[in-house]
Amino acid sequence: xxxxxxxxxxxxxxxxLSCPVCVCxxxxxxxxxxxxxxxxxxxxxTRNPDVKVPLSLIVNMPELKxxxxxxxxxxxxxxxxxxxxxxxxxxxxxxxxxxxAPRELKAIxxxxxxxxxxxxxICKEDLEKTLNKxxxxxxxxEEVDLVCGKTIEESDLDGDNKLSFADFENMISRxxxxxx
Amino acid sequence: xxxxxxxALKEEVEEKKKxxxxxxxxxxxMKRRLIMLKECQQFVEKFEGALGxxxxxxxxxxxxxxxxxxxxxxxxxxxxxxxxxxxxxxIKEVESHFGSSVASYFIFLRWMYGLNLxxxxxxxxxxxxxxVLMGLPYGTIPRKTVPRAEQARAMDFSVLFEFGGYxxxxxxxxxxxxxxxxxxxxxxxxxxxxxxxxxGIFGYSLMVVIRTMARNANEGGDGGEDGAFTFSWKMFTSxxxxxxxxxxxxxxxxxxxxxxxxxxxxxxxxxxxxNIHLRRFLRLLANLLILCTLAGSGYLIYFxxxxxxxxxxxxxxxxxxxxxxxxxxxxxxxxxxxxxLFETIAELEDYHPRIALKWQLGRIFALFLGNLYTFxxxxxxxxxxxxxxxxxxxxxTLWAYNEYYNNYTLHxxxxxxxxxxxxxxxxxxxxxxxxxxxxxxxxxxxxxxxQVSYLTILVGDFLxxxxxxxxxxxxxxDLEAGFPSYAEFDISGNVLGLIFNQGMICGKExxxxxxIETIDRDLPDxxxxxxxxxxxxxxxxxxxxxxxLAIYYLNAVSKAYQQANLDLKKKMQxxxxxxxxxxxxxxxxxxxxxxxxxxxxxxDLIPPPEPEKPEEPPKDxxxxxxxxxxxxxxxxxxxxxxxxxxxxxxxxxxxxxGAVTSPPRARGANADRGPSPGPGRERSKxxxx
Numbered sequence: 001x002x003x004x005x006x007x008x009x010x011x012x013x014x015x016x017l018s019c020p021v022c023v024c025x026x027x028x029x030x031x032x033x034x035x036x037x038x039x040x041x042x043x044x045x046t047r048n049p050d051v052k053v054p055l056s057l058i059v060n061m062p063e064l065k066x067x068x069x070x071x072x073x074x075x076x077x078x079x080x081x082x083x084x085x086x087x088x089x090x091x092x093x094x095x096x097x098x099x100x101a102p103r104e105l106k107a108i109x110x111x112x113x114x115x116x117x118x119x120x121x122i123c124k125e126d127l128e129k130t131l132n133k134x135x136x137x138x139x140x141x142e143e144v145d146l147v148c149g150k151t152i153e154e155s156d157l158d159g160d161n162k163l164s165f166a167d168f169e170n171m172i173s174r175x176x177x178x179x180x
Numbered sequence: 181x182x183x184x185x186x187x188a189l190k191e192e193v194e195e196k197k198k199x200x201x202x203x204x205x206x207x208x209x210m211k212r213r214l215i216m217l218k219e220c221q222q223f224v225e226k227f228e229g230a231l232g233x234x235x236x237x238x239x240x241x242x243x244x245x246x247x248x249x250x251x252x253x254x255x256x257x258x259x260x261x262x263x264x265x266x267x268x269x270x271i272k273e274v275e276s277h278f279g280s281s282v283a284s285y286f287i288f289l290r291w292m293y294g295l296n297l298x299x300x301x302x303x304x305x306x307x308x309x310x311x312v313l314m315g316l317p318y319g320t321i322p323r324k325t326v327p328r329a330e331q332a333r334a335m336d337f338s339v340l341f342e343f344g345g346y347x348x349x350x351x352x353x354x355x356x357x358x359x360x361x362x363x364x365x366x367x368x369x370x371x372x373x374x375x376x377x378x379x380g381i382f383g384y385s386l387m388v389v390i391r392t393m394a395r396n397a398n399e400g401g402d403g404g405e406d407g408a409f410t411f412s413w414k415m416f417t418s419x420x421x422x423x424x425x426x427x428x429x430x431x432x433x434x435x436x437x438x439x440x441x442x443x444x445x446x447x448x449x450x451x452x453x454x455n456i457h458l459r460r461f462l463r464l465l466a467n468l469l470i471l472c473t474l475a476g477s478g479y480l481i482y483f484x485x486x487x488x489x490x491x492x493x494x495x496x497x498x499x500x501x502x503x504x505x506x507x508x509x510x511x512x513x514x515x516x517x518x519x520x521l522f523e524t525i526a527e528l529e530d531y532h533p534r535i536a537l538k539w540q541l542g543r544i545f546a547l548f549l550g551n552l553y554t555f556x557x558x559x560x561x562x563x564x565x566x567x568x569x570x571x572x573x574x575x576x577t578l579w580a581y582n583e584y585y586n587n588y589t590l591h592x593x594x595x596x597x598x599x600x601x602x603x604x605x606x607x608x609x610x611x612x613x614x615x616x617x618x619x620x621x622x623x624x625x626x627x628x629x630x631q632v633s634y635l636t637i638l639v640g641d642f643l644x645x646x647x648x649x650x651x652x653x654x655x656x657x658d659l660e661a662g663f664p665s666y667a668e669f670d671i672s673g674n675v676l677g678l679i680f681n682q683g684m685i686c687g688k689e690x691x692x693x694x695x696i697e698t699i700d701r702d703l704p705d706x707x708x709x710x711x712x713x714x715x716x717x718x719x720x721x722x723x724x725x726x727x728x729l730a731i732y733y734l735n736a737v738s739k740a741y742q743q744a745n746l747d748l749k750k751k752m753q754x755x756x757x758x759x760x761x762x763x764x765x766x767x768x769x770x771x772x773x774x775x776x777x778x779x780x781x782x783x784d785l786i787p788p789p790e791p792e793k794p795e796e797p798p799k800d801x802x803x804x805x806x807x808x809x810x811x812x813x814x815x816x817x818x819x820x821x822x823x824x825x826x827x828x829x830x831x832x833x834x835x836x837x838g839a840v841t842s843p844p845r846a847r848g849a850n851a852d853r854g855p856s857p858g859p860g861r862e863r864s865k866x867x868x869x
Contacts (some may be wrong), residue, residue: 066429067421079209088210095204097421108207114416130415135437143444150411150447157755166758170751175413 033090036061041087053090055083068133069113073097076112103173111168123162124148193227196220266290295388299381383725390729394736410443446532459530466528470543473521477514477547478554484510485558511551512632519544 034041036057055074064070074083077093085093095101096109116126127148131139139147155163155171163171200220203213262268267290274283418436423429488507522543526536 062424066423066426068419068433088214092210102205105205105207110416127415131440134415134419134433135440136433138433138437139440143440146444146447147411147415147440151415154409155412166751166755171409171412172416173747174409175417 029091029094030087032061033087050086052078052084052086058083058085058090068136069130072113072116076109081118104169107169107172108165110172111165114168121162121164122168124152127151189227193224196224200224291392295385299385302381302384383729386725386729387732390733391736394733414439414443462528462530466525469525470522473518473525474543474547474550477518478550480510480514481507481551481554482558485555507555511555514551515548516632516636518547522547 033053034043037053040053041051055071055078058064058074059070064073067073071083073093074085075081077089077096078085079089096105111122114126114130115122116129117123128144131144131147152161152163155167157167157170158164197220200217203217206213208216267286271283271286271290274286414436418439420432423432484507491506519540522540526540529536529539531539
């Protein structure tokens with residue numbers, strides 16, 4: 001039933017990721033992927049089908065359901081930016097979210113996730129959206145402004161009033177609790 | 181093939197291999213990675229064989245095959261090791277329900293369990309088992325048998341519970357041995373093994389602790405200052421990605437909100453002015469009170485231990501249960517009641533919560549340490565008393581021996597080759613062995629501590645939770661919100677408790693060290709001066725061990741600093757390059773930036789809605805103009821023009837879109853797009869949640 005595509009994919013994934021994603025893990029991932037949209041995802045991947053599972057189905061996975069950034073996470077890993085994940089993207093997402101992914105990789109994807117308007121910078125509006133998601137909009141507007149202002153003040157090194165990847169990476173690499 | 185060509189080929193093969201190894205660190209899409217990987221692997225396979233020639237080729241191929249097998253074996257072993265970690269599933273469940281800090285307590289507990297298991301294995305394997313297997317039936321010297329007087333009661337449960345009776349003389353309590361160097365068939369050097377095991381355990385625990393500390397210091401960044409990135413870290417790292425439970429998620433939201441509010445208040449307060457003198461006075465007062473409490477608890481323990489010695493003189497039957505277990509009872513109670521007391525006193529001090537927590541932990545630490553040392557101190561007196569008795573018994577034994585030999589000589593007219601007195605081991609008189617006594621005390625303490633912990637958990641947490649949950653339906657005020665509510669999981673308190681239980685075990689070993697050395701030197705002579713104790717190798721060896729470990733730790737920390745330095749230098753270099761490129765308006769040469777660009781969503785995959793078509797061309801240019809750092813390479817990669825092998829080259833790559841010359845216009849186009857979103861185009865306006 002699990003044919004050559006799956007096996008090859010598993011082997012390559014295993015080598016690339018060098019993490020305990022053995023054949024059984026890859027099968028399990030494929031099983032989860034299939035569960036999300038059984039009518040859409042074929043069990044047989046020999047013909048290399050171009051199948052994508054839409055955003056709304058993925059964000060209901062138990063691992064992501066409670067995460068305030070779930071939409072952004074799925075969008076960050078999708079090729080078209082709208083959140084439709086192919087199986088490759090799906091595996092990518094979980095491999096980066098896993099504990100064994102290297103710190104630099106996580107920093108890169110974290111930057112993408114927090115960049116709401118996808119302009120390769122984290123500007124004040126992005127920060128405001130992040131904060132509101134984190135606190136479920138419990139803070140007053142004045143407090144939100146204060147916090148966002150302080151954040152930019154702390155991390156912005158090149159003085160353009162927004163965080164570029166270099167600023168972000170500089171700040172996050174010192175954070176003690178970043179790995180999760 | 182010439183030498184040069186072969187060398188170049190070899191280098192390329194090495195490079196491809198390196199690329200395969202580091203592939204998982206690159207932020208590429210999966211498809212790109214797979215293509216890349218296939219390419220590299222084919223290249224390596226094709227040319228690897230060609231590098232060896234004749235016999236050399238066979239050896240080379242063999243080496244390569246062995247390397248591959250070794251890698252596969254290592255990978256399987258890693259998988260196996262990960263699967264073997266006990267309780268991993270349960271800890272992950274706890275993590276998803278309660279967050280990662282609570283789970284970290286259990287991870288620490290598991291680590292300690294492993295450590296203790298290893299220590300136990302050492303002691304058991306190297307000391308107890310040889311004794312059991314190869315010693316005489318009841319141990320190598322008569323001391324180890326149950327004296328006849330006690331034999332009658334030795335199996336009673338109450339006596340066993342106090343660790344007297346058979347337990348006392350059992351294999352687990354051996355702390356002494358005779359002066360024979362080796363025992364049994366295999367000539368196992370028992371005394372030496374005692375000594376080495378004692379030191380080994382001590383050294384091993386220290387080494388493991390320091391090694392873990394060093395490793396954590398390395399990973400946790402360079403221990404940067406607390407105040408540098410407060411808000412940024414709160415913003416980006418406070419969410420716990422492993423939470424899967426809605427209740428926990430709500431709690432987390434609330435705690436994040438609170439933490440932000442706290443920081444805001446902090447920020448505002450820094451600008452306020454306070455009455456410094458009143459504050460200082462109050463803090464001084466609080467510290468004085470705490471010192472008094474600590475002194476009081478120390479005195480209480482001393483007093484109780486003294487009393488227990490008096491009780492020991494009396495007959496067992498007359499004592500009540502309370503009097504027998506007084507010491508342990510008092511110590512556990514102190515450990516329970518003092519920390520809340522400290523917390524109440526600390527209200528006077530008005531510190532920032534985190535600093536207050538540090539003070540609190542420090543005080544609890546001082547309390548436990550003080551208690552432990554007072555306990556030891558008090559026991560030392562008991563030890564002296566026992567030593568005195570030992571001396572008496574020794575004299576008595578010598579006298580008895582002399583008598584026996586004289587009698588024998590008298591009756592049988594022999595002066596040489598007198599057979600040793602034939603007394604059943606049980607009847608030999610012996611004095612109290614103080615090591616065993618102290619050991620028993622510690623074990624009793626540990627056991628009673630465990631009992632008290634169970635009781636507290638049962639009553640304090642479980643019963644409380646049950647009461648609150650059920651009584652809440654019929655009680656006047658909201659039990660869950662106000663008093664008593666559910667008990668919080670006091671992480672720091674529990675961790676401290678764990679450490680102290682461990683410390684009690686180590687306290688016992690240390691004493692064995694000193695004593696074993698003296699016994700080794702001259703068996704009957706227990707009286708040594710303080711001076712001889714100090715120059716005792718038994719004390720010097722741990723000291724040397726400690727110094728070695730300190731050197732190891734400092735070495736590890738310095739390595740972490742070096743790494744941090746290198747990182748900083750790299751960043752400075754990157755910043756300078758960016759600056760230079762920006763000034764010269766060339767495409768970015770930074771590999772990371774290029775990769776980031778490739779990760780941006782593929783615009784061609786979005787079906788463009790009909791009326792918006794004319795905006796397509798400016799969109800491309802707008803993207804290119806967004807920032808001079810972002811190169812136009814994105815366009816080419818997004819079109820799927822194929823993937824080049826990107827080497828780390830510091831030449832500017834050709835910019836397919838041409839030099840960016842019209843920022844303002846493009847910005848304008850960008851701004852136009854902003855406020856008036858197209859029906860399906862503006863991604864950022866998509867409804868969330």
